[in-house]
Protein backbone atom coordinates (compact mmCIF):
# COMPACT_ATOMS: atom_id res chain seq x y z
CA UNK A 1 0.00 0.00 0.00
CA UNK A 2 1.47 3.42 -0.95
CA UNK A 3 2.39 5.23 2.26
CA UNK A 4 2.70 8.84 3.36
CA UNK A 5 5.98 10.75 3.80
CA UNK A 6 6.77 12.67 7.00
CA UNK A 7 6.38 16.01 5.17
CA UNK A 8 2.96 15.02 3.80
CA UNK A 9 1.86 13.75 7.21
CA UNK A 10 2.82 17.09 8.77
CA UNK A 11 0.78 18.96 6.14
CA UNK A 12 -2.18 16.70 6.87
CA UNK A 13 -1.83 17.18 10.64
CA UNK A 14 -1.68 20.93 10.16
CA UNK A 15 -4.82 20.84 7.98
CA UNK A 16 -6.79 18.76 10.53
CA UNK A 17 -5.73 20.92 13.46
CA UNK A 18 -6.43 24.21 11.67
CA UNK A 19 -9.80 23.25 10.17
CA UNK A 20 -11.31 20.95 12.81
CA UNK A 21 -9.11 21.22 15.92
CA UNK A 22 -8.33 17.52 15.59
CA UNK A 23 -5.05 16.52 17.17
CA UNK A 24 -3.92 13.48 15.20
CA UNK A 25 -1.18 12.51 17.65
CA UNK A 26 1.81 10.33 16.83
CA UNK A 27 2.32 6.96 15.19
CA UNK A 28 -0.77 6.74 12.99
CA UNK A 29 1.03 6.52 9.59
CA UNK A 30 -0.48 3.16 8.66
CA UNK A 31 -4.06 4.17 9.50
CA UNK A 32 -3.65 7.53 7.77
CA UNK A 33 -2.23 5.93 4.60
CA UNK A 34 -5.09 3.40 4.48
CA UNK A 35 -7.74 6.12 4.83
CA UNK A 36 -6.08 8.46 2.31
CA UNK A 37 -5.65 5.65 -0.22
CA UNK A 38 -9.39 5.08 0.02
CA UNK A 39 -10.01 8.81 -0.65
CA UNK A 40 -7.63 8.62 -3.67
CA UNK A 41 -9.65 5.68 -5.05
CA UNK A 42 -12.98 7.47 -4.57
CA UNK A 43 -11.83 10.77 -6.06
CA UNK A 44 -9.69 9.05 -8.71
CA UNK A 45 -6.52 10.80 -7.61
CA UNK A 46 -3.34 8.93 -8.59
CA UNK A 47 -1.37 9.12 -5.32
CA UNK A 48 -1.33 10.38 -1.73
CA UNK A 49 1.25 13.02 -2.76
CA UNK A 50 -1.16 14.31 -5.37
CA UNK A 51 -4.00 14.29 -2.85
CA UNK A 52 -1.99 16.22 -0.24
CA UNK A 53 -0.95 18.68 -2.96
CA UNK A 54 -4.61 19.37 -3.84
CA UNK A 55 -5.49 19.62 -0.13
CA UNK A 56 -2.70 22.16 0.35
CA UNK A 57 -4.04 24.20 -2.60
CA UNK A 58 -7.46 24.26 -0.87
CA UNK A 59 -9.50 22.13 -3.31
CA UNK A 60 -12.93 21.94 -1.63
CA UNK A 61 -13.97 18.41 -2.70
CA UNK A 62 -10.62 17.09 -1.47
CA UNK A 63 -10.78 18.84 1.89
CA UNK A 64 -14.36 17.59 2.50
CA UNK A 65 -13.38 14.00 1.66
CA UNK A 66 -10.14 14.07 3.67
CA UNK A 67 -11.83 15.57 6.72
CA UNK A 68 -14.54 12.96 6.53
CA UNK A 69 -12.02 10.14 6.12
CA UNK A 70 -9.97 11.32 9.08
CA UNK A 71 -12.83 11.87 11.55
CA UNK A 72 -14.13 8.97 13.60
CA UNK A 73 -17.86 8.70 13.08
CA UNK A 74 -18.54 5.80 15.43
CA UNK A 75 -22.03 6.11 16.94
CA UNK A 76 -25.12 4.07 17.71
CA UNK A 77 -28.75 4.43 18.76
CA UNK A 78 -29.18 5.18 22.50
CA UNK A 79 -25.40 5.07 22.97
CA UNK A 80 -24.78 4.77 26.74
CA UNK A 81 -27.76 3.92 28.92
CA UNK A 82 -26.82 6.48 31.65
CA UNK A 83 -27.48 9.74 29.79
CA UNK A 84 -30.54 8.46 27.92
CA UNK A 85 -31.98 7.15 31.21
CA UNK A 86 -31.35 10.52 32.91
CA UNK A 87 -32.86 12.42 29.98
CA UNK A 88 -36.06 10.35 30.30
CA UNK A 89 -36.41 10.19 34.08
CA UNK A 90 -35.07 13.60 35.18
CA UNK A 91 -33.91 16.05 32.53
CA UNK A 92 -36.92 16.22 30.20
CA UNK A 93 -39.46 16.18 33.08
CA UNK A 94 -37.54 19.10 34.69
CA UNK A 95 -37.35 21.05 31.42
CA UNK A 96 -41.05 20.43 30.73
CA UNK A 97 -41.89 21.85 34.14
CA UNK A 98 -39.68 24.92 33.60
CA UNK A 99 -40.79 25.62 30.02
CA UNK A 100 -44.47 24.85 30.53
CA UNK A 101 -45.64 28.43 29.99
CA UNK A 102 -43.80 28.97 26.68
CA UNK A 103 -44.29 25.36 25.47
CA UNK A 104 -40.96 25.35 23.71
CA UNK A 105 -37.93 23.09 23.94
CA UNK A 106 -34.65 23.58 22.11
CA UNK A 107 -32.19 20.71 21.89
CA UNK A 108 -28.80 20.68 20.17
CA UNK A 109 -26.92 17.55 19.36
CA UNK A 110 -23.43 18.80 18.42
CA UNK A 111 -21.16 16.31 16.58
CA UNK A 112 -24.15 14.10 15.70
CA UNK A 113 -22.31 11.91 13.16
CA UNK A 114 -24.77 9.81 11.09
CA UNK A 115 -27.83 10.81 13.12
CA UNK A 116 -28.49 7.93 15.53
CA UNK A 117 -28.07 10.23 18.56
CA UNK A 118 -30.59 12.97 17.58
CA UNK A 119 -33.06 10.37 16.28
CA UNK A 120 -32.79 8.54 19.63
CA UNK A 121 -33.75 11.80 21.34
CA UNK A 122 -36.62 12.38 18.90
CA UNK A 123 -37.98 8.84 19.46
CA UNK A 124 -37.70 9.28 23.24
CA UNK A 125 -39.72 12.48 23.02
CA UNK A 126 -42.43 10.95 20.79
CA UNK A 127 -42.61 7.73 22.74
CA UNK A 128 -42.38 8.87 26.33
CA UNK A 129 -43.60 12.47 26.34
CA UNK A 130 -46.91 12.72 24.41
CA UNK A 131 -47.63 16.05 26.13
CA UNK A 132 -44.86 17.56 23.99
CA UNK A 133 -46.84 16.83 20.80
CA UNK A 134 -48.32 20.32 20.88
CA UNK A 135 -45.09 22.07 21.94
CA UNK A 136 -42.50 23.61 19.63
CA UNK A 137 -39.72 21.06 20.00
CA UNK A 138 -36.62 21.75 17.92
CA UNK A 139 -33.77 19.28 17.67
CA UNK A 140 -30.77 20.74 15.88
CA UNK A 141 -28.17 18.14 14.92
CA UNK A 142 -24.79 19.27 13.61
CA UNK A 143 -21.48 17.83 12.51
CA UNK A 144 -18.42 19.04 10.65
CA UNK A 145 -18.56 16.11 8.19
CA UNK A 146 -20.82 17.57 5.52
CA UNK A 147 -20.44 14.83 2.90
CA UNK A 148 -21.53 11.24 3.34
CA UNK A 149 -21.99 11.56 7.12
CA UNK A 150 -24.64 14.30 7.17
CA UNK A 151 -26.19 12.90 3.96
CA UNK A 152 -26.73 9.59 5.72
CA UNK A 153 -28.11 11.36 8.78
CA UNK A 154 -30.62 13.28 6.67
CA UNK A 155 -31.66 10.15 4.76
CA UNK A 156 -32.41 8.36 8.06
CA UNK A 157 -31.78 4.94 6.53
CA UNK A 158 -29.78 2.37 8.48
CA UNK A 159 -28.53 -1.16 7.93
CA UNK A 160 -29.71 -4.18 9.91
CA UNK A 161 -26.42 -4.08 11.84
CA UNK A 162 -26.88 -0.40 12.72
CA UNK A 163 -30.44 -0.85 14.01
CA UNK A 164 -29.39 -3.92 15.97
CA UNK A 165 -26.92 -1.76 17.93
CA UNK A 166 -28.85 -0.16 20.79
CA UNK A 167 -32.28 0.35 19.24
CA UNK A 168 -35.00 -1.42 21.29
CA UNK A 169 -37.14 -3.72 19.08
CA UNK A 170 -40.44 -1.97 19.98
CA UNK A 171 -39.00 1.35 18.72
CA UNK A 172 -37.75 -0.30 15.52
CA UNK A 173 -41.24 -1.65 14.87
CA UNK A 174 -42.94 1.60 15.77
CA UNK A 175 -40.73 4.17 14.03
CA UNK A 176 -39.02 2.40 11.09
CA UNK A 177 -40.15 0.72 7.93
CA UNK A 178 -38.16 -1.82 5.96
CA UNK A 179 -36.63 -0.58 2.72
CA UNK A 180 -34.98 -3.49 0.90
CA UNK A 181 -32.42 -4.80 3.37
CA UNK A 182 -32.30 -1.50 5.28
CA UNK A 183 -34.56 0.34 7.70
CA UNK A 184 -35.88 3.85 7.11
CA UNK A 185 -36.93 6.05 10.02
CA UNK A 186 -40.45 7.52 9.83
CA UNK A 187 -41.05 10.92 8.28
CA UNK A 188 -42.53 12.16 11.57
CA UNK A 189 -39.29 11.45 13.47
CA UNK A 190 -37.16 12.80 10.60
CA UNK A 191 -39.17 16.04 10.60
CA UNK A 192 -38.31 16.60 14.28
CA UNK A 193 -34.58 16.93 13.50
CA UNK A 194 -32.79 19.60 11.45
CA UNK A 195 -29.29 18.70 10.28
CA UNK A 196 -26.66 21.35 9.58
CA UNK A 197 -22.92 21.56 9.10
CA UNK A 198 -21.36 23.28 12.12
CA UNK A 199 -17.69 23.26 13.01
CA UNK A 200 -17.29 23.36 16.80
CA UNK A 201 -14.33 25.72 16.28
CA UNK A 202 -16.61 28.27 14.61
CA UNK A 203 -20.04 28.00 16.22
CA UNK A 204 -22.20 30.76 14.72
CA UNK A 205 -23.68 33.13 17.32
CA UNK A 206 -27.11 32.96 15.61
CA UNK A 207 -27.53 29.28 16.46
CA UNK A 208 -29.46 30.33 19.56
CA UNK A 209 -29.61 28.91 23.08
CA UNK A 210 -30.53 25.39 24.08
CA UNK A 211 -32.25 23.71 27.00
CA UNK A 212 -30.40 20.48 26.38
CA UNK A 213 -27.05 20.24 24.64
CA UNK A 214 -25.35 16.95 23.85
CA UNK A 215 -21.71 17.10 22.76
CA UNK A 216 -20.56 13.54 23.24
CA UNK A 217 -17.47 11.61 22.23
CA UNK A 218 -15.84 14.39 20.25
CA UNK A 219 -13.82 16.40 22.81
CA UNK A 220 -11.48 13.38 23.09
CA UNK A 221 -10.02 14.33 19.69
CA UNK A 222 -8.95 17.81 20.83
CA UNK A 223 -6.06 19.13 22.92
CA UNK A 224 -6.77 21.11 26.11
CA UNK A 225 -6.64 24.64 24.60
CA UNK A 226 -9.13 23.54 21.88
CA UNK A 227 -11.40 21.85 24.45
CA UNK A 228 -11.33 25.03 26.52
CA UNK A 229 -12.21 27.18 23.50
CA UNK A 230 -15.09 24.86 22.46
CA UNK A 231 -16.51 24.57 25.99
CA UNK A 232 -16.43 28.36 26.27
CA UNK A 233 -18.54 28.62 23.10
CA UNK A 234 -20.92 25.80 24.08
CA UNK A 235 -21.53 27.41 27.44
CA UNK A 236 -22.73 30.60 25.70
CA UNK A 237 -25.34 28.51 23.84
CA UNK A 238 -26.71 26.86 26.99
CA UNK A 239 -29.87 28.35 28.59
CA UNK A 240 -29.44 29.38 32.25
CA UNK A 241 -31.52 26.35 33.31
CA UNK A 242 -30.08 24.08 30.63
CA UNK A 243 -28.15 20.82 30.70
CA UNK A 244 -24.93 19.98 28.87
CA UNK A 245 -24.06 16.30 28.47
CA UNK A 246 -20.59 15.18 27.40
CA UNK A 247 -19.29 11.70 26.60
CA UNK A 248 -18.69 9.26 29.46
CA UNK A 249 -14.92 9.70 29.44
CA UNK A 250 -14.92 13.45 28.80
CA UNK A 251 -14.42 15.43 31.99
CA UNK A 252 -14.10 19.20 32.26
CA UNK A 253 -11.44 19.10 35.00
CA UNK A 254 -11.02 22.85 35.34
CA UNK A 255 -11.39 23.57 31.62
CA UNK A 256 -14.41 25.81 32.18
CA UNK A 257 -15.10 27.65 35.42
CA UNK A 258 -18.69 28.63 34.61
CA UNK A 259 -19.95 25.08 34.15
CA UNK A 260 -20.57 22.97 37.24
CA UNK A 261 -20.77 19.22 37.33
CA UNK A 262 -24.05 17.68 38.56
CA UNK A 263 -25.17 14.12 38.94
CA UNK A 264 -28.66 13.76 37.48
CA UNK A 265 -30.56 10.45 37.43
CA UNK A 266 -27.27 8.54 37.66
CA UNK A 267 -25.64 10.42 34.75
CA UNK A 268 -23.19 13.31 34.75
CA UNK A 269 -24.16 16.61 33.21
CA UNK A 270 -22.95 20.19 33.34
CA UNK A 271 -24.97 23.27 34.14
CA UNK A 272 -24.30 26.96 34.64
CA UNK A 273 -22.97 27.71 38.07
CA UNK A 274 -25.87 28.22 40.43
CA UNK A 275 -28.50 26.78 38.06
CA UNK A 276 -31.50 25.43 39.99
Ligand SMILES: C[S@@+](CC[C@H](N)C(=O)[O-])C[C@H]1O[C@@H](n2cnc3c(N)ncnc32)[C@H](O)[C@@H]1O
Pocket residue numbers: 019020021022071072073074075076079110111112113114117142143144145149198199200201215216217218221247
Ligand atom coordinates in the same frame (compact mmCIF):
# COMPACT_ATOMS: atom_id res chain seq x y z
C1 LIG B 1 -17.29 9.62 17.52
S1 LIG B 1 -18.45 10.64 16.71
C2 LIG B 1 -19.60 10.93 18.03
C3 LIG B 1 -21.03 10.82 17.55
C4 LIG B 1 -22.09 10.96 18.65
N1 LIG B 1 -22.00 12.23 19.31
C5 LIG B 1 -21.98 9.84 19.65
O1 LIG B 1 -21.54 10.06 20.78
O2 LIG B 1 -22.34 8.71 19.30
C6 LIG B 1 -17.53 12.18 16.62
C7 LIG B 1 -18.10 13.15 15.59
O3 LIG B 1 -17.47 14.42 15.80
C8 LIG B 1 -17.37 15.07 14.55
N2 LIG B 1 -16.37 16.15 14.65
C9 LIG B 1 -15.02 16.06 14.74
N3 LIG B 1 -14.47 17.29 14.79
C10 LIG B 1 -15.49 18.18 14.77
C11 LIG B 1 -15.56 19.61 14.79
N4 LIG B 1 -14.47 20.38 14.86
N5 LIG B 1 -16.78 20.18 14.73
C12 LIG B 1 -17.90 19.43 14.66
N6 LIG B 1 -17.90 18.08 14.62
C13 LIG B 1 -16.71 17.46 14.67
C14 LIG B 1 -16.97 13.94 13.61
O4 LIG B 1 -17.25 14.25 12.27
C15 LIG B 1 -17.79 12.76 14.15
O5 LIG B 1 -18.98 12.59 13.43
